[in-house]
Amino acid sequence: MSGQLLLIDALNLIRRIYAVDSNQNKGSDEQMIITCCARVAHACEKLIKITQASHAIAVFDGDKSWRYHYYQHYKSSRAPMPATLQNALDKFKHAIEQTGMVVFTPLNDEADDIIATLAHKMADNQLCSTIVSTDKGFLPSLNNYINVYDYFKKEYLDHAAIEKRFGVQQSRLIDFWAMAGDKTNDIPGVKGIGSKTAIEIISKHADITQATEDETLSPAVRKKLAAGMTDYITSKHLVALRTDINLGFSLKQLRLN
Template sequence: MASTLLIIDAMNLIRRIYAIQEKQHADIKKALEITTHTACNALQKLIYLHHPTHVICVFDSHAPSWRHQIYAQYKHGRKPIPPALKAHLENIQDSFFDIGIESLVTETDEADDLIATLATKMAKNNQKSIIVSTDKGFYQLLNKQILIYDYFQNSYTDEGRVLNKMSLPVEKLTDFWAITGISSSAIKGVDGVGEKGALALLHDYNTLQGIFDSPINEKDKRLSKVKNNEQEARLAKTLVTLKSDIPLGFNLQDLRYQKTS
């Protein structure tokens, strides 16, 4: 029987739910209680909708990652998790466990890399994964075995949708972001090129490496900028590329979903 792993980007889901409850309830304790209840309901709706054989919620550790080690400005300026919510996460994880859903978090890896590793491992075994997140960084993982689902918009993203939306196949996205950067993560890329310029360059030269290998053309200022900032672009590509080979220490069977009574 074919397996389907439902991978929930837990903090992506929980922080959006909490942001709403925090605005609606002056009592933080009440906001946290409703957030927990709403998040559990969301997971149950996701299971009802997707009928997965296996489920996992992946949490960030909130500790500096390998990306911080090579680029100190990584995610600089991003709004930190509210302290009350951070202190409450263990209670939320316990509530998830009570409805039959395991949580995964480590002190050394980012949730995005763990999610990428899980989905890639499933795909290599010809098994399906559905990543529940609003994070566009996961677009680079899309293939016939991997889908992304936005719980809040009730919408799916696959390879075709990305191609229509961004005019690039998913395999070129990390090259694109290496040039444009990702402002939400404080990753700079190459100044003065922009999205339209990056798109044009990749259409002309196919890949980031193709840009670096091309002869100098003084008339093409965008090309010159990327070639003259090769180190910055290569660093950005390293930062935006998800790791997919993290040792997990468990197997798929450990994530099998069994409905609780």
């Protein structure tokens, strides 16, 4: 295989477009879904052109992934998908397939892990891919072969933008989220450690476990770290995307029709 692989986080794209269309909807739900499907398909066609992709796939989430079994509170406070959207997912999948793009829904895995696996397989073979998503979880994967593109801001993410947004280097994002937590996904982090303290600790330590012995940190912070190390390890597993999912298909099968 040669060329550029386009990897679309399908529900991320659909839900963002649906949110705008549903707020502006003045007709029936059926007509709104038709319009929304057309907008999603148009977005996919634009993304193929923008990335000059030779291969492409739109990935949906499977049922409860390993994270739900590993940590019972994972995404527990997240609002369910609107019924109108849930019932129309097959229509969205068909609309995307009409662009010539492969649509894939795993049995149990999350789209993020599937996309990360594909992107890293490409990178291992010195081939380029572009991930299209506003999900920050993809940012640790950014490298010379893996790009991340925000369709709604019309921009590629880079290391400077990441450091400006989070206050840490891209290579330390997983440590940062594991320590400070991630409320959007109900990932606990270390209790009592916020973003500011997490940034301070990360700037001083490549190995977070060493921070519990750092006397330049306040006794209160060291105590919180020692007490929260189990949650830190749990959180680190949750925020890190897997890159070893057994896909069941080859990259060659993703060539655009």
